[in-house]
Amino acid sequence: MSKNAGMRGALGVRIDDLAVTAARLPDPDRRCVTRTIFPGGGDGSHHTDLSAMCAAAAQALAEVGSESPGMHVKDVVFDLGPALAHSLSADSRARVGRVTAIRISPSPVSIQLPFASWPPGIRNRVDGGFVHMVGGTDLHGGQPLPLDNSALDSALRQADEAGADSISVAAVGALMDPDTEYAAAEYLVRHAAGRKVVLSHEVGGLRFVERENSAILNAALLVPAEDLLDKLQSWVSRPAHSHHSFLRADGSRVGREEARASPTHLVGTEGAALAQGAAAFAGVDNAVILEWEPDRVRLLTLEEGFLRTGHLRHLRPLPGVQFSQRHAAQSSLPGVISGESMSGDLLQGQHALVVAAANFGHEKVWSTEQAQAFEAYGATIRSQYPQAHLVRESSAVLSALGAAVALPQSEVIRYAVVDGPEDLEAKKATVRHIAQGRVLSAQGAPITLRTVSEQATPVSFLLSGPVLLRVQVVGVVEERE
């Protein structure tokens, strides 16, 4: 637990549509203090009254805090992913924002137009129309056509007619040159007072259509996220909790302002939270974590306390929609993985093997049959890999723990055309500074910045030298008295 040493005293709180669970990291005696509260009465019914959920969070925090005498609670990390995801579900009555999408690309014709792949239930609530502008930057850094701002006026009229809460802007090549998106945003902010503008390069990553979907989703989630964060702030305001932060889908934490600005990063945290929590429970920083379900296993990797991440993903509430946003990389493997296939070299020497059940103790789905099947699976793994940690703990508790151990980190991706080694270093430095700024804003405690990877990968099959820059910066929490 070397990387988590600075997190002693951290509390994790998971808020979903059924229950609120608070948990504090195990103390040296391996005792884990937890509290789960069902605002709806524990009958398994969904509860969408955010005030009640936030009140329950405050109560759970207070009760866990009172059972931790002598341990000062330094900070609280909230996992709002399940609650925000529920606002996207077909049966949710939560309000999501209506979004007018601006696409800046070479052609108005496309294999996928904004909103086209979204399920009708959520599309009807989000779709505030879209406007196409000819423009963008290609991967050689060229901008063949100038922007026509009159299309932005059309977007503003469209937003007025649709009653849009926000506007998303996605430009082709924005990871190469974000100026097109900035220029559009500047115009929109000047002429659309009160409407928020989301830029694709600030919330999403590789692949244009998927990044545009992330920008639209982010714009739609601004409304419920703000509502949730405001209520949480008013209910959970004990001065003892010196700092609040929020779990992201990649297993890292962000500060309140970043959470408000980029709520799409807070959705889909289930895999990361459970994996980090199970590893923390087992007391390991390097692990392959198997999240067991009756018909498949999800495999995640924790390296030096940080989850391995990916960029392209689907979200459970939005089937058929592809997003480009950072999240814990998960390999979903059908059937049973045997311990034999986790032989020593695959576990990379120092890696532990941790097995946890994705729905352990869940009020609605965990059954005796599932418990028996999980035990049988664990026994098989143990017989072949005796060092494996079989974690028998509520998945909600593990997820709350997973939030508690979240560390600040940021990865920024940009394309660049580089002209020699000096230019490459200068462009890397720019990307590094963006990542460092995001890490610093995520953590209230003093931290030491560490650049864990800084890659420049040539873009295949292109002769003009574009590279993909990828810089990952983490914040290591310094010990405090």
Added chain:
Amino acid sequence: MTSELRVEMFDDLLAGSQLGVLSGASTFPGAFESWVRMVLAEHGPLQLVDPEDVGATFSPDAQAVCVGMVGSLPALYEMPFRGDEARTAVHDLERMRGTTFACMAALNAAGVNVLIAVAAACQLRLPLLNCDGQGQILPLIDQTTYKLAGLSPAPLVGVGPWGDIIAVRSPLARAETLTRAAVSGAGGWLVTAMYPALVSQLAAAGIPGAITRCIEAGSTLRSSRGQLGSRLARQLGGRILGRGRVLEITQHRESGIRTRQPAQPLSILLEVSGSTQSEIRLEVRNEVVLATLDGAVAAVAPDVICLLDPLRRRTVDLLDLKLGDVMEVLLLPAHELWHTLAGVQLAGPSSFGLPIAYRKPTL
């Protein structure tokens, strides 16, 4: 034998298309892949015609055309596809030649190009030949068995992301050079209709069974059973070269012969599992073109060197590869057409700037 490609087979096709693809990998089914699936669902099933059935299926003077993307996959993902590129390219080439195509073929049944061929054939409601011109992914449009048989990629028509349409006629066989230059100006990719020829000529020149082999490999890749590398080696007649942990990924300058390859050289060094002494070095020119074991050549182009991730049971995307990852290196022999003298000259070590002689692998 004529068979059908149905939408239920799409996931296998997608998975199989990734075998042997490293830098142009599309392992995540995103918007583009979903679109191809939708086109296949709407217009499929797609008729696949085996080369030996061409005589019974088409008239002797029937014409065929190849489609494929020339350029960069990251550029294609960043500059969104309109969906009509292949159709436009094929129709323009028909107008240029004053003919109508009766069927289509894939430039290669690997990576994104097999998906483009399937979508184009569906949109144009034409059958697809169950063969391809590479049997793997090779960077240049004239590194094909079609070319080995004396066919020319030109005249060709390419359609780019900004809607530019580029036609190339090249009596002196400069189609690759001209098209590659056009890719830069077009914005990073061109969907290209090329190798117009008699159906019988393309079928005879292609590598037979390429599409179905891709689907079968994908089925194995997606199965839940372990020992992925060994099973693929048995199925496809290859062998495992070794397994090891990634120690280094380094870019370097080209040190060998000057080539036409649109590639920035990269090396990947693996420490062989179970040994502290042995190392596998992989040379990457977009894809892996050379594997050495402790300095000795273990495999080289045109044979296919694939990377598999045994932990996650899948192929490897260069952008996801990290130091410390354990990889299995699988050698698959190239089709016998590539083992001829002309084949080795066109797609062997020297074509990638490697100053070594080609030797047929021991399997």
